[in-house]
Amino acid sequence: MDDRFAFRIKFVxxxxxxxxxxxxxxxxDFQTDANTExxxxxxxxxxxxxxxxxxxxxxxxxxxxxxxxxxxKYFEIGLVIEDIxxxxxxxxxxxxxxxxxIQELERLGFFDPNVQFRNVLAIDSNLDTPNGLRDYxxxxxxxxxxxxxxxxxxxxxxxxxxxxxxxxxxxVDRLALAQKEQYAARNEAIANGVAxxxxxxxxxxxxxxxxxxxVRTYPEGSxxxxxxxxxxxxxxxxxxxxxxxxGFLRGDTVSQTFEYARPEEITGELTKTExxxxxxxxxxxxxxxxAMRKIAEGVSYYGAESGNIMVLDPQTGELIANAIWPAxxxxxxxxxxxxxxxxxxxxxxEPGSIFKPLTVAAAIDAGEFNLQSSYYDNxxxxxxxxxxxxxxxxxxxxxxxxxxxxxxxxxxxxxxxDGLGPTRFYGYLRAFRLDKATNIDLANENSGFLVRPSDAxxxxxxxxxxSFGQGISTTPIQILSALxxxxxxxxxMQPRIxxxxxxxxxxxxxxxxTAARPISSETAAIVTDVLASAVEDEANxxxxxxxxxxxxxxxxxxxxxxxxxIDGVERDIALGYDQVLNVTSFVGWGPVDDPQFIVLVxxxxxxxxxWGSSTAAPLFSDFVQDMVVLMELPPDQVRAELASE
Amino acid sequence: MTTMTxxxxxxxxxxxxxxxxxxxxxxxxxxxxxxxLGVLGVFAFMLAGMYVHAGAQADIEFRNEQNLLSQRExxxxxxKRLEADLASEYAYDRMLQRAYALGYVxxxxxxxxxxxxxxxASAADIVPAEQPVEIVPTETLLEWAIRVGEDLFVAxxx
Numbered sequence: 063m064d065d066r067f068a069f070r071i072k073f074v075x076x077x078x079x080x081x082x083x084x085x086x087x088x089x090x091d092f093q094t095d096a097n098t099e100x101x102x103x104x105x106x107x108x109x110x111x112x113x114x115x116x117x118x119x120x121x122x123x124x125x126x127x128x129x130x131x132x133x134x135k136y137f138e139i140g141l142v143i144e145d146i147x148x149x150x151x152x153x154x155x156x157x158x159x160x161x162x163x164i165q166e167l168e169r170l171g172f173f174d175p176n177v178q179f180r181n182v183l184a185i186d187s188n189l190d191t192p193n194g195l196r197d198y199x200x201x202x203x204x205x206x207x208x209x210x211x212x213x214x215x216x217x218x219x220x221x222x223x224x225x226x227x228x229x230x231x232x233x234v235d236r237l238a239l240a241q242k243e244q245y246a247a248r249n250e251a252i253a254n255g256v257a258x259x260x261x262x263x264x265x266x267x268x269x270x271x272x273x274x275x276x277v278r279t280y281p282e283g284s285x286x287x288x289x290x291x292x293x294x295x296x297x298x299x300x301x302x303x304x305x306x307x308x309g310f311l312r313g314d315t316v317s318q319t320f321e322y323a324r325p326e327e328i329t330g331e332l333t334k335t336e337x338x339x340x341x342x343x344x345x346x347x348x349x350x351x352x353a354m355r356k357i358a359e360g361v362s363y364y365g366a367e368s369g370n371i372m373v374l375d376p377q378t379g380e381l382i383a384n385a386i387w388p389a390x391x392x393x394x395x396x397x398x399x400x401x402x403x404x405x406x407x408x409x410x411x412e413p414g415s416i417f418k419p420l421t422v423a424a425a426i427d428a429g430e431f432n433l434q435s436s437y438y439d440n441x442x443x444x445x446x447x448x449x450x451x452x453x454x455x456x457x458x459x460x461x462x463x464x465x466x467x468x469x470x471x472x473x474x475x476x477x478x479x480d481g482l483g484p485t486r487f488y489g490y491l492r493a494f495r496l497d498k499a500t501n502i503d504l505a506n507e508n509s510g511f512l513v514r515p516s517d518a519x520x521x522x523x524x525x526x527x528x529s530f531g532q533g534i535s536t537t538p539i540q541i542l543s544a545l546x547x548x549x550x551x552x553x554x555m556q557p558r559i560x561x562x563x564x565x566x567x568x569x570x571x572x573x574x575x576t577a578a579r580p581i582s583s584e585t586a587a588i589v590t591d592v593l594a595s596a597v598e599d600e601a602n603x604x605x606x607x608x609x610x611x612x613x614x615x616x617x618x619x620x621x622x623x624x625x626x627x628i629d630g631v632e633r634d635i636a637l638g639y640d641q642v643l644n645v646t647s648f649v650g651w652g653p654v655d656d657p658q659f660i661v662l663v664x665x666x667x668x669x670x671x672x673w674g675s676s677t678a679a680p681l682f683s684d685f686v687q688d689m690v691v692l693m694e695l696p697p698d699q700v701r702a703e704l705a706s707e
Numbered sequence: 708m709t710t711m712t713x714x715x716x717x718x719x720x721x722x723x724x725x726x727x728x729x730x731x732x733x734x735x736x737x738x739x740x741x742x743x744l745g746v747l748g749v750f751a752f753m754l755a756g757m758y759v760h761a762g763a764q765a766d767i768e769f770r771n772e773q774n775l776l777s778q779r780e781x782x783x784x785x786x787k788r789l790e791a792d793l794a795s796e797y798a799y800d801r802m803l804q805r806a807y808a809l810g811y812v813x814x815x816x817x818x819x820x821x822x823x824x825x826x827x828a829s830a831a832d833i834v835p836a837e838q839p840v841e842i843v844p845t846e847t848l849l850e851w852a853i854r855v856g857e858d859l860f861v862a863x864x865x
Binding site for chain 1: 794
């Protein structure tokens with residue numbers, strides 16, 4: 063009896079021992095096997111899953127904190143075709159179910175009935191990813207051809223029609239509740255033994271929803287689109303601030319690893335996503351909106367093709383407003399392909415007479431001329447074989463520098479440029495940074511076209527033409543920046559649009575910097591005084607009641623271009639001057655004693671009138687009268703009274 | 708009577724018989740081993756139970772944590788949505804529409820009257836008048852010492 067019992071015990075223990083040895087041997091085998099690493103990865107993969115987490119982009123704000131761009135989480139709703147068996151008549155319910163769902167969406171205002179939705183087929187083989195994120199492709203429309211969808215369906219793929227994108231979370235919550243209630247009603251009917259024909263259908267069973275990517279929202283719409291830019295489907299910025307500061311705005315995508323429940327290791331580290339940085343611009347939303355409305359009215363009233371109003375703070379280089387017309391629509395994909403998305407920084411034009419203050423400033427600063435220097439104006443003259451004439455070919459007789467600017471005399475600037483000589487004249491243009499882009503922090507900035515004596519294409523007559531802004535091109539921001547040096551006592555401030563960056567860790571405010579000092583403060587004061595008196599006498603339509611303004615009108619011939627693709631790149635080929643339409647402009651700054659703004663108004667091809675003094679100048683006055691109120695800038699007299707107290 | 712007879716029988720037993728009587732019964736040894744195994748088994752079950760319980764608790768906490776994280780994420784999305792809604796409400800066009808709806812009429816620039824308001828002293832500029840504390844002695848040091856001594860004497864004597 064004892065022996066038998068002992069034997070049994072030993073027998074059982076023997077089994078355990080053999081099993082334990084087998085386990086140990088197998089464990090050793092696992093450790094020494096060539097595929098150990100692979101097996102370890104497999105084991106880890108079974109216990110964990112990873113999900114890429116895309117943080118929201120940072121916001122874009124104006125200088126007063128108004129939101130110009132922000133991310134919002136939306137959902138997509140899809141109809142999964144794979145669930146539908148078209149051979150089963152009941153499943154054809156899905157088609158009507160879809161219509162019901164869409165009617166509900168339309169009733170709630172999620173679809174714009176005026177928008178023609180596209181009916182695009184969407185095939186995705188990776189709908190059921192472990193993290194539940196489903197990558198539906200765009201396919202929107204109310205009428206889905208479900209038979210065609212079945213034909214297109216191939217095994218191994220799931221087919222989904224996206225019927226709503228983007229859908230707010232609020233609607234998805236309601237849809238989820240409705241679906242749950244349908245299932246509950248059906249289950250209750252079955253439990254109660256209701257006859258099959260009276261069991262309610264779950265009509266929403268084919269609908270699926272998922273979080274979509276962040277959707278960029280632009281509260282100010284087309285007022286800001288060309289400055290702020292847009293974001294493409296991959297979440298990268300296109301144009302403007304979105305492109306230029308994409309790296310800061312986008313933040314870091316974080317791959318998070320989660321571990322399924324295990325007692326000893328509950329979960330992996332949940333790393334917080336690195337949100338994008340908020341960008342605060344120097345733009346004033348209200349002044350920008352005002353400028354957009356004024357340029358729209360101006361383009362319409364003067365029958366122009368397009369126009370710009372650009373406002374810069376000459377003392378800091380901050381871009382306060384940059385209005386264009388026609389405006390860009392951030393929701394219109396066609397607009398994204400526009401070559402000159404923001405003409406203010408990318409589209410060069412021949413500035414014409416608004417260039418003359420630079421020539422005069424150069425002539426005075428070089429010490430070659432002063433206010434008493436004079437010449438005799440014949441109205442027309444020949445310079446290196448080219449006929450140079452004043453506008454309307456008027457002869458003004460003996461003239462000084464004051465007369466050159468007051469009457470906008472082409473022969474006068476020719477006289478000054480000739481006195482300076484090419485080397486000094488073009489040296490000053492370089493000092494005014496007209497030979498390169500301004501380097502403003504906006505994407506796709508271009509530089510104008512400047513031919514200098516060192517270039518083979520240069521001919522001596524260009525000195526005269528360039529002196530009054532012909533045969534040379536600049537972008538609006540280039541000419542505005544150059545002229546701001548005259549307004550700001552000779553200091554040319556680096557134009558910029560970035561005021562500050564904010565993140566969860568703090569704020570960095572960016573200050574102004576001097577880009578160049580092309581002329582002395584004395585020269586700047588002289589030219590400013592002459593331009594201020596010119597506005598009072600000759601360009602009085604630009605006057606702003608109560609405010610001292612210095613400025614210059616411009617009327618330039620418009621260059622016609624043809625866009626050609628050369629070496630795969632779109633290039634503008636000049637065809638010559640437009641014989642009918644001009645580019646009219648006005649640049650002015652004020653208050654003269656303490657300039658707070660410098661404004662460029664430009665109209666491309668106005669048909670109501672051909673002169674800058676009668677188109678751009680009154681538009682400037684109209685705009686600035688409202689702008690000074692928004693800037694809380696009192697009239698000169700009030701400021702003087704305040705200063706005297 | 709019966710007890711006495713049995714004792715006698717035991718005393719009369721041979722040593723071999725005695726050894727046989729005193730030897731532990733096999734069933735008792737088996738029972739002890741079984742009991743030991745049983746205790747070990749119960750202990751093992753307790754350990755396993757504790758392990759499973761701890762695992763279940765951890766699992767529940769893991770789920771709770773996941774739920775909280777999910778809630779946090781949902782709230783984050785909600786905050787973002789509200790921020791976007793707020794931005795839309797404060798958009799320039801929207802504000803302008805509301806202003807017009809409330810009867811706003813734009814004024815011409817010449818209707819603006821600037822009024823110069825004399826500078827108001829800020830709180831930082833106001834310096835409180837200094838109130839010198841004047842100390843006027845009412846008794847000499849000797850008088851004070853006498854008074855304190857008297858008080859002490861009265862207190863002790865009383």
